[in-house]
Amino acid sequence: MSRNRIWLAGLAVASALLFANAAAAQETTEPGKSAGDFLIRLRGIGVIPADNADIDPIGGDTELSNTGMPEIDFTYFVTDNIAFELIAATTHHNVSAKNTSAGDVDLGDVWLLPPTLLAQYHFFPKERFSPYVGAGINYSIFYAVDEAKNSIATDVDYENSIGWALQIGVDYRLDDNWYINADVKRLFLDTDVNINNGGVKADVDVDPWIFGMGIGYKF
Numbered sequence: 001m002s003r004n005r006i007w008l009a010g011l012a013v014a015s016a017l018l019f020a021n022a023a024a025a026q027e028t029t030e031p032g033k034s035a036g037d038f039l040i041r042l043r044g045i046g047v048i049p050a051d052n053a054d055i056d057p058i059g060g061d062t063e064l065s066n067t068g069m070p071e072i073d074f075t076y077f078v079t080d081n082i083a084f085e086l087i088a089a090t091t092h093h094n095v096s097a098k099n100t101s102a103g104d105v106d107l108g109d110v111w112l113l114p115p116t117l118l119a120q121y122h123f124f125p126k127e128r129f130s131p132y133v134g135a136g137i138n139y140s141i142f143y144a145v146d147e148a149k150n151s152i153a154t155d156v157d158y159e160n161s162i163g164w165a166l167q168i169g170v171d172y173r174l175d176d177n178w179y180i181n182a183d184v185k186r187l188f189l190d191t192d193v194n195i196n197n198g199g200v201k202a203d204v205d206v207d208p209w210i211f212g213m214g215i216g217y218k219f
Contacts, residue, residue, distance in 0.1 A: 032126035032173060033083075033218065039075040039171075041181050043214030044068065047091050053193075053204040060100030062107075062193075062204050064093040071212055080125045085134060085167075087116040087185075095156075097202070106148035107156050107195070112206075114140040114187055116165045127173075134167035140189040140206075153195050163189035171216060179216035184209070 033039070046068050053062040071089035078084065095107040118136035142158035169183035186209055193202040 031176060032128075032130065033077055033080065033122060033171075034125070035077050035079045037077045038219040039077070039083075039179070039216050040219070041073050041075070041179075041214055041216035043071045043073070043181065043183065043212035045071045045089060045210050045212040047208050047210050049093070049206050049208045051204060051206050051208075053097075053202045055097060055100060055200065055202040058097075058100040058102050058200055060097050062202060063096050063098050064206060065095075067091045067093055071210075071214075075120070077122075077125075081122050083120045083122060083132075085118045085120055085136075087118070089114075097153075102152060105153055106151045107153050107193075108146045108148040108151070110142050110146070110156075110158060111144040112140060112142055114138045114163075114189060116185075116187065118165060118167055120167070122171075129170065129172055131170040132168075134165075134169075136165045136167075138163050138165050138187055138189060140187075140191065142191060153200075155194075155196050157194045159192040159194075161189055161191050163187060169212075177218050179218065181212075181214050181216050183212040183214075185212075186210070 048066050049064040051062050051064050069089055069091050073085050073087040075083050075085040090111055090113040092111050094109045097105040097107060116136060116138035118134035120132050120134040122130055122132040124130050139162050141160050145156055147156050165185060165187050167185045171179045171181050173179055188207055190205045193204055
């Protein structure tokens, strides 16, 4: 019986020490973002191209439709304030040439994939309200081109390109791991478009604004 009491007393002491250590660790753990943290976000985005073009030889301008899509990003904190973010999303756009010498020309539709890498500075990473800015580079891939039926543009080819990116956003911390996020990005991307095997050429600046809202989880 005495041996059992000794075991129970030892277990009680060990349990008390374990809970005390856990409580102390909880008290000393800083909230917010820290070096080595990994943050994943899922946003809904609205993409608004601010496009303009030089179309040779028929003149006019291009028009890419606005669109909405999901976006996912992965952020790693090198220090408490400095992080790198990789953004992945793909968008679908209807494309047309407006006010050309041949009238308005339907160019069909195209998918755009601009993976973007940004270096960020987070101003108040430990606070509940944590704004940040970012700048980086993107590589824009145009794919799944679908030429319009009953259009004089029977063949449309887009050239992939490298461009710059700017970003401003804010994270709002809900608890130790979950965040609400709002974010605005501007991508500076262009493409050379060849229509009807180069019979018409266009230098198009797409330059979209990207507005996003979503949630994030910190690991």
